[in-house]
C-alpha cells in the first residue's frame with residue numbers, strides 16, 4: 001500500500017496522543033491558557049502535539065510539520081511545563097512493538113519543548129509536510145463534547161494520508177448522528193474511534209485501543225439522492241460558522257430535520273461513515289481564514305469515503321498555500337449525489353447577502 005509506513009506511524013502516534021487527551025478530559029483542572037487570539041489551549045493540546053511530533057521526528061526526520069501550538073507559554077510557566085512532562089511520560093502504548101515503532105517516550109523536558117516547537121513549518125506547495133491539530137474542538141473538549149486529534153500528510157500540496165482520533169464518538173459506525181453528539185464523561189464503553197484514509201485507497205474506521213492497532217473496516221458515505229431527507233451537521237460554536245446562513249440553506253433545500261451540532265473534525269468523520277450526510281461551515285466573518293490543520297485529515301477521509309468536499313464557491317480545498325486555506329472560503333461537504341444541489345443553495349443564500 002502506498003504510504004503504508006506513514007499511515008502506521010500516524011495511526012499509532014494519534015492513538016498514543018489520545019491516551020493523554022483522554023486523561024486530561026477527565027481532569028477537572030485542564031491547565032487552560034488563553035492564546036493571543038483569545039482561543040483556549042490546554043495541557044491536552046500541548047501534550048498531544050509533543051507526542052505526535054516526536055513520533056514523526058523519529059520516523060521521518062526530514063519532514064516538516066505545520067502544528068497549531070507552540071511552546072513559549074510552557075517555557076515561561078514551570079508548573080504547566082511539569083504537568084505536561086508528567087502527562088507525556090504517562091502516555092505510553094501498552095504494546096512495546098507499537099510504542100517502539102513511534103520512538104518510545106520523550107527523553108527530556110528540553111526534547112518535549114523542542115518537539116512542540118517543531119510545528120512551525122510555513123507549509124506550501126513542495127515537499128512532505130504534516131498538518132497537525134493536537135486537539136481540534138478545544139472548546140468542545142472543555143465542555144465535555146466532541147473533539148478530535150488530527151494528523152495529515154501533505155505531499156507537494158496534496159493530502160495523501162489523513163488520521164482522526166475521536167475518543168468520544170461511538171465505535172458503531174451505524175449509530176445515529178444525534179447519539180454521536182454528547183459524551184458520557186463517566187462511561188467510555190463503546191466509545192473511541194480512529195479514522196483514516198490514504199489517497200486512492202479508501203477510508204476506514206477502527207476502535208481506538210491502548211496498545212496495538214485494532215482491525216479496521218471500510219467506511220462509506222451514505223448514498224443519498226433525496227436531499228430533503230438529509231441530516232446535516234455544523235459547529236456547536238456560532239462564532240466558528242454561520243448558523244443563520246446554514247439554517248437558510250437547509251430550508252431552501254427542503255431539509256426538515258434540525259441540524260446536529262458537533263465540535264471538531266468529528267463532523268467530517270461522521271458524514272464519512274454515513275451517520276450524517278452534509279457538513280456546512282460558512283464563514284461568519286470576511287477576514288477569517290481557515291487553517292489547514294482544521295481540515296486536511298477530514299477532507300481526505302470524506303473524499304475517500306466517496307464524498308465531495310469544496311468551499312462555498314465550489315473550489316476544492318487547496319492545501320498548497322501555506323498554513324491557511326487562503327484560497328478558500330467556508331466548507332461544503334456532502335455525498336456525491338447531492339453535493340451539486342447543496343452548493344447551488346449555498347451560492348443562492350450567500351449571493352443574497
Ligand SMILES: Nc1ncnc2c1ncn2[C@@H]1O[C@H](COP(=O)(O)O)[C@@H](OP(=O)(O)O)[C@H]1O
Nearest residue numbers: 135136137138139235237239240263264288294
Ligand atoms: N472565526 C472562526 N471561523 C472558523 N473557524 C474558527 C474561527 N475561530 C476559530 N476557528 C477554528 O474552529 C476550530 C473548531 O472547529 P469546530 O467549530 O468545528 O469545532 C478551532 O480549532 P481548535 O479547537 O483546534 O482551536 C479553530 O481553529
Ligand SMILES: [Mg+2]
Nearest residue numbers: 039040068138
Ligand atoms: Mg485552537
Ligand SMILES: [Mg+2]
Nearest residue numbers: 133136137294
Ligand atoms: Mg482545530
Ligand SMILES: [Mg+2]
Nearest residue numbers: 068133135136
Ligand atoms: Mg486545536
